[in-house]
Amino acid sequence: MVYPSGRHFLQIPGPTNIPDRVLRALAAPTIDHRGPGFSRLAREVLEGLGRVFGCSGPVVVFPSSGTGAWEAALVNTLSPGDRVLMFETGHFAALWCGVARRLGLEVEFVPGDWRHGVDPGEVRRRLAADWRGETKAVAVVHNETSTGCTSRIAEIREAMDEAGHPALFLVDVISSLGSIEYRHDEWGVDVAVGCSQKGLLLPPGLGINALSERALEASRGARLPRSYWDWRPMLESNEEGYFPYTPPTNLLFGLREALAMLFEEGLENVLARHRRHAEATRRAVRAWGLEVLCLEPAEYSASLTAVLMPEGHDADLLRRLVLEGFNMSLGAGLGKLAGRVFRIGHLGDLNDLMLVGALGGVEMGLSVAGVPHSKGGVMAAMEYLVETAPVAGRRA
Numbered sequence: 001m002v003y004p005s006g007r008h009f010l011q012i013p014g015p016t017n018i019p020d021r022v023l024r025a026l027a028a029p030t031i032d033h034r035g036p037g038f039s040r041l042a043r044e045v046l047e048g049l050g051r052v053f054g055c056s057g058p059v060v061v062f063p064s065s066g067t068g069a070w071e072a073a074l075v076n077t078l079s080p081g082d083r084v085l086m087f088e089t090g091h092f093a094a095l096w097c098g099v100a101r102r103l104g105l106e107v108e109f110v111p112g113d114w115r116h117g118v119d120p121g122e123v124r125r126r127l128a129a130d131w132r133g134e135t136k137a138v139a140v141v142h143n144e145t146s147t148g149c150t151s152r153i154a155e156i157r158e159a160m161d162e163a164g165h166p167a168l169f170l171v172d173v174i175s176s177l178g179s180i181e182y183r184h185d186e187w188g189v190d191v192a193v194g195c196s197q198k199g200l201l202l203p204p205g206l207g208i209n210a211l212s213e214r215a216l217e218a219s220r221g222a223r224l225p226r227s228y229w230d231w232r233p234m235l236e237s238n239e240e241g242y243f244p245y246t247p248p249t250n251l252l253f254g255l256r257e258a259l260a261m262l263f264e265e266g267l268e269n270v271l272a273r274h275r276r277h278a279e280a281t282r283r284a285v286r287a288w289g290l291e292v293l294c295l296e297p298a299e300y301s302a303s304l305t306a307v308l309m310p311e312g313h314d315a316d317l318l319r320r321l322v323l324e325g326f327n328m329s330l331g332a333g334l335g336k337l338a339g340r341v342f343r344i345g346h347l348g349d350l351n352d353l354m355l356v357g358a359l360g361g362v363e364m365g366l367s368v369a370g371v372p373h374s375k376g377g378v379m380a381a382m383e384y385l386v387e388t389a390p391v392a393g394r395r396a
């Protein structure tokens with residue numbers, strides 16, 4: 001194979017590109033996970049994660065992918081046969097539903113069109129109808145990575161409160177944490193499910209749960225079998241800054257550096273940067289004459305944009321040509337969207353020039369693949385980036 005010179009553009013919506021500072025931190029020699037240095041490291045990252053989640057309760061970190069953290073959220077809070085209300089926002093909601101069903105939970109899976117987030121009104125109606133209180137949890141994917149649609153978590157919380165329903169609120173923040181506003185305590189979420197390879201700027205390998213007081217209470221009575229995913233030994237060990245088994249020490253070195261970078265930039269600035277890059281991307285897509293998959297502007301994702309291909313054109317061919325021609329990876333259409341959409345990831349450690357480069361790769365790819373489109377998408381994005389650039393001393 002010919003050496004593909006220059007940096008690969010990893011524009012999938014996670015794993016995201018890893019900053020050099022984090023790569024260097026990951027490469028430090030592994031330390032004794034029962035020594036004092038590790039204890040300081042663990043306390044520091046758990047405290048920092050709490051800040052990112054907006055969670056004053058405990059945060060639990062498993063050596064796992066996000067799927068493990070999904071399972072942990074369920075097995076620690078629920079019992080066999082419990083009813084869970086879930087919504088088919090896309091591929092990841094369907095996968096989480098599958099995990100719940102395989103664990104022996106009874107899922108009421110509300111169908112969706114994969115072009116919207118969860119309708120808070122639907123949550124209110126379903127819970128209000130459940131006057132027996134059979135639904136034990138509502139589980140929602142905050143940012144559906146397969147569609148680029150977000151769900152309005154604060155409004156869903158309000159709907160649950162209006163229905164006066166005591167169900168637990170479980171939220172997947174895997175592709176929103178560190179990219180899209182998320183306020184764990186303020187929005188009354190009981191368990192948030194996160195992982196390392198998206199807005200946290202790390203490789204895959206950490207699955208994360210952020211907990212509320214109610215979640216801890218529920219975990220005392222929950223009867224689904226749990227061993228590896230059990231919060232209890234983890235919380236006990238974390239008190240002293242340790243893990244109940246060998247932790248992923250080097251990923252935690254990386255996490256400490258990634259958190260430092262997020263705090264140096266400022267969490268609000270990080271979120272604003274994501275919103276701005278998402279808007280620039282949508283302007284490019286519209287200028288090309290293509291369609292953004294998400295139909296509801298209030299639900300546009302700030303971490304990725306899914307783009308519908310014109311009828312008769314294959315998104316996977318476009319992605320292949322972009323990879324071969326321009327050394328850039330774009331996200332594939334997943335599940336029933338396979339071949340029909342491609343996804344531009346604009347989350348993680350990204351700046352304006354990286355985004356312009358990524359959009360340039362898409363625009364060139366559309367030409368090479370013979371996809372009918374108008375020129376000028378990159379130009380439209382650049383104009384917006386210039387208009388909104390946080391440049392000091394700008395002339396009117």
Ligand code: PLP
Nearest residue numbers: 065066067092143145172174175
């Ligand atoms: N939930 C969402 C929203 C995701 O985007 C993903 C993966 O991309 C997952 C869950 C599953 O995470 P993992 O592949 O790390 O198990």
